[in-house]
Amino acid sequence: QVHLQESGPGLVKPSETLSLTCTVSGDSVSSASYYWSWIRQPPGKGLEWIGCIYYTGSTNYNPSLKSRVTISIDTSKNQFSLRLSVTAADTAVYYCARGAKAMGVWGQGTTVTVSS
Amino acid sequence: QSALTQPPSASGSPGQSVTISCTGTSSDVGGYKYVSWYQQQPGKAPKLMLYEVTKRPSGVPDRFSGSKSGNTASLTVSGLQAEDEADYYCSSYAGSNNFVLFGGGTKLTVL
Numbered sequence: 001q002v003h004l005q006e007s008g009p010g011l012v013k014p015s016e017t018l019s020l021t022c023t024v025s026g027d028s029v030s031s032a033s034y035y036w037s038w039i040r041q042p043p044g045k046g047l048e049w050i051g052c053i054y055y056t057g058s059t060n061y062n063p064s065l066k067s068r069v070t071i072s073i074d075t076s077k078n079q080f081s082l083r084l085s086v087t088a089a090d091t092a093v094y095y096c097a098r099g100a101k102a103m104g105v106w107g108q109g110t111t112v113t114v115s116s
Numbered sequence: 117q118s119a120l121t122q123p124p125s126a127s128g129s130p131g132q133s134v135t136i137s138c139t140g141t142s143s144d145v146g147g148y149k150y151v152s153w154y155q156q157q158p159g160k161a162p163k164l165m166l167y168e169v170t171k172r173p174s175g176v177p178d179r180f181s182g183s184k185s186g187n188t189a190s191l192t193v194s195g196l197q198a199e200d201e202a203d204y205y206c207s208s209y210a211g212s213n214n215f216v217l218f219g220g221g222t223k224l225t226v227l
Contacts, residue, residue: 037216039162046119047154047162047205049216060215095161100216101150101209102167109161 002026004096004107011113018084018112022096023077027105030055030075035100038071038082040092041109048092052100053080060100086114120145120206120219127225128196136222138189138206144217146187150209153182153191155202156221162205166191193224201226 008020022036029036037052051061053071061069070083084090091114097103121139128134138145138153145151151169154162164173166182169189179194189208193200206219 039218046221047156047207047218049207049218052215060212062216063214102152102164103154103162103207104164104167104173106161106163 002098002105004098004105006094006096006107006110008094008110008112010111011115012086013116014087014114016086018082018086018090018114020082020094020096020110020112021079022081022107023079024098025078027098028075029073029078029080034098035060036073036080037097037100037103039095039097039103039106040090041095042089042092049100050082050084050094088114090114120208120217122204122206122219122222124220125223125225127227128193129227130196130198132196133192133194134196134224135190135192136204136206136224138191138208138219140187140189140208140210140217142187144187144208144210144214145184145189147211148209149184151182151184151189152207153180154205154207155200156205157202165204196226198226200224 003025035052038050068085073080093109095109096107098105153166156162170182
């Protein structure tokens with residue numbers, strides 16, 4: 001059974017960098033079968049796709065976030081990560097997921113609050 | 117790139133059918149077969165219900181079906197059950213620049 005788990009700080013100050021990691025079990029991030037995505041959901045709002053990474057390290061980003069986002073992959077740890085320079089508007093639940101065109105397995109999500 | 121357009125709400129009585137639309141453009145919904153639908157229960161992560169417009173992942177009831185015409189995709193839930201009450205989101209591949217777009221979500225209420 002495939003399981004994804006997000007981890008990282010729950011509170012980040014404005015203008016600082018949010019760093020989250022998604023640890024994958026039951027599958028390999030080195031698999032050529034899937035992209036690995038980050039998605040977020042502000043409180044009371046809808047889903048927003050942030051970006052994704054392939055095992056080769058190739059990335060695709062939401063154009064509205066591209067200047068502030070970096071997604072990386074660590075095949076030795078079977079993890080992929082998100083870095084985002086933040087403002088208060090980036091307060092949200094952050095999810096990692098397997099896939100991009102169709103996201104079939106999701107992590108439980110982690111709440112990140114941006115506040116001084 | 118704008119989000120895909122969904123109605124904010126939909127409703128139906130148990131046993132009835134309800135259809136939720138998802139409208140995009142020829143650069144996303146209309147241009148590719150990669151439309152997915154997700155169900156999100158309160159406080160939970162989204163769950164993939166349909167992919168590639170009409171395909172159901174293992175375990176998803178066949179009461180959930182999908183279709184696409186032009187730039188609009190649709191999710192139909194037949195034989196509504198109380199457990200179907202949730203938020204539903206569509207997504208579409210949008211080419212190499214935008215890659216993935218979500219709809220704004222539809223809150224389905226079972227009356």
